[in-house]
Amino acid sequence: MSNSSMTSTPTIARSPPELIAPAVPTPGGTLPLSSIDRTAGGAGLVNLIQVFPPPSFTTARKSQDAAAALVAMRDGLARTLVPYYPVAGRVAPSGLAVNCTGEGVWFVDAAASCTLADVDGLDSSPLLIPGELLLPRPAPGQKLDGLILMVQATRFTCGGFAVGISFSHAVFDGQGAAQFLTAVGELARGLQVPSVTPVWHRDAVPDPPSPPPPQLTEFRLVAQVADISAESIARVKDEFNQAAATSTGEVCSTFDAVTAVVFKCRALALASAPPDDSDVRIAFAAGTRHLLRGVLPAVEGYYGNCVYLACVTRAGKAVREASLAELVGAVREAKEAVPARFAGWMRGVDHYDVPLDYSTVTVSDWSRVGFHEVDYGFGAPGYVFPLNDHVNFVASLNYIRPPAARRGGIRVVLRCVEELHAAAFAVELAKLA
Template sequence: MTMSFTVTKVAEELVAPSGGGGGAQPSLPLSSIDHAMGLKFFVEVVATYEGGGLLQSPADAIRAALARGLAHYYPVAGRLVVSDEGELEVACTGEGVWFVEAKASRYSLSDLRNLEFPLAIPKEELLPCPPPSLDQHEMILMLQVTELKCGGFAVGVKFHHMVFDGIGAGLFLKAIGDIARGLPGPAVEPVWLREAIPAPPIRHPKPPPTVAYNFVRSLRDFPPHAINAIKDSYARGTSHRCSTFDALSAVLWRSRVRAIGLAPEADAHFVFPADVRHLVNAAAAGAYYGNCVYCSTVSKKSELVARAPMAEIVGWIREAKASLAAKFAAWAAGDFEDDPFRVPIGYDTLNLSDWRRVGFHEVDYGSGAPRFVAPLNHHVFFAGGILLKRPAPEQGVRFVGQVVTREHEEDFVQQLKEFV
């Protein structure tokens, strides 16, 4: 048992698959997209829950459901190893997922302030970490359940991005929730099916990033009336509708470009991942949980982005979305000059992901949907933001990210105030 100032970790163990599931191949290759995007890191996410419902002991229920769920997601209980070709692959060893049961008896959900920074409980205490005797870099997923004094609890997850994308991790966690609520197994059976992902030749291998930035954390809530005002303005000017993602992407990109002061003729980039499961055979076969996204990039001169009406920027983003199928088909056929997964990552680039529908907000272990979901990664090599649902019961969208340095923070905040 280990103790800290705020959290007591009362049980730590490897949870192995129960009830079979050992029929997987000894080793499984990863896909071209798994390898293409620079994903050799763990995504860190915490979700907070009310107590009650079906759960008398959240940790016990989730631990038992995890063991049964791994029988369906057997590769997740394995380890990442280097193949004879020098590439990472999954060895289906069945060793298990590192699981931690913890208690934070001094804290209730209200004390956590919806996981806004600075965190009331340091993230290291809400996330699982195996002992030195286990190499966590080989692991695929780790999970911690921290029970609070009010009966609520927090679920901290670290999943390896080489094996899961956001939708894939959401599918896995929803499967654990299905079983914790009494279902015999996942509502949709998972598939590995990496062979369904196209594997065109990589023309220009992506070099690792070398420039680190001292980003500050940004948080901004967009209530429904603010979002609808942007969407209504676009509709009046164009006679077309736009999505919430289109509207907020335009706001965030222009606000950031204005704040960071790029040279007028410098390129400004906006990058966003789009799910392409509907464009590959993985869509019909079950719950495909590997990386299945295509990165769309919109590039314009800085001065043009800074001065453009919001409707024009929305139009650029919508055009990029409309071209997704054709561009993905061209990439799959090897019909490209520059690898589209070699996206810009400098300070002139905003990367934005939308987590509102990847599944994290729908994971129910027996006491209902989470009150709030928070990403906890600390990025230094690229400006990255995430769109989330606002903490229940509030409506609208929360933006969290690390997208500007301290010198540009005030200007960025002032730009966003125009829209909130």
């Protein structure tokens, strides 16, 4: 810790949660969720923390400006809930619709007893401050069920902030949530209306018959973090580009390279688990907004779930023995199949058929959805990370940008192996990171 006088665990004092309602009365009624929203809704609330380094205020102005920034942020939230009025409502108990009640979103104002530097900029794993203290919760006696969004702004003594967000996956995907938070920032900074006009139109998304929900198993997943360096990513790209140059002229993206690395490392770590010929899978949420042009009245501004789960399935032994270039090729193939698979899904002839057992790991790429660009009035965040330790029925990976000090490369937040395989997985990742 940077402050040698800090011997006690840092504390966070929270003000009582308050409901921020839309700034003016908004329409009532019930709006249906889309079939993709209803599938995603099973994930419940998704948590993320945006870490904002101290702005360059002078010391005298720090507390004054921090207080003013929070007032502006609250005002931005209230005003954003006017065009985004469904967010101020509640998901119906059926999970099929949003009741536009205009109740508002819970907002918690909090103050930490330390500087951001004292807790390593919230960059260490495990965190040096209990993560749940950074996340918003409703007032005592209020239910979490049906909540669509909650916000907690925690001020650190250095003038930095951590903004904890919990959003309902039934209402937003990552891009949709980032679009909403961007609008809050714009209105907090004085814009009259958001730069992107929100679009609901969930009823325009097709509703094909869906297969029965997958059988879910509760795992005891271990939280790990790995940094894949820019050099390692460049090496995998070169390897693929040389292998592909003669045949296809395809180009390997950062996502392709990192996905190949984690797929191979996990298969190596699991070598002792399933038999050699049993399959292992890596699935990832591919964005499909561009594939809904002509289906949705407007794609720009749509903040609902717009993803299709692409999947690479291979025998475990084949993945362990494959070159990274071959695995990149497999990831690219799965990506290229998405438009046809998604069109098949819209016609009801193609189903999500990815088994969510221990052999499957699912990837969410948060490095480019927009959480890093949000500015509530105290600059862009230096670091954004998920905090979803409560999710134990899906082995998962999140790709995020490393903290500003280590820019370049991709940080992978892992909750995808149990204790038995955690050490081996860390060793394999270290070889390729």
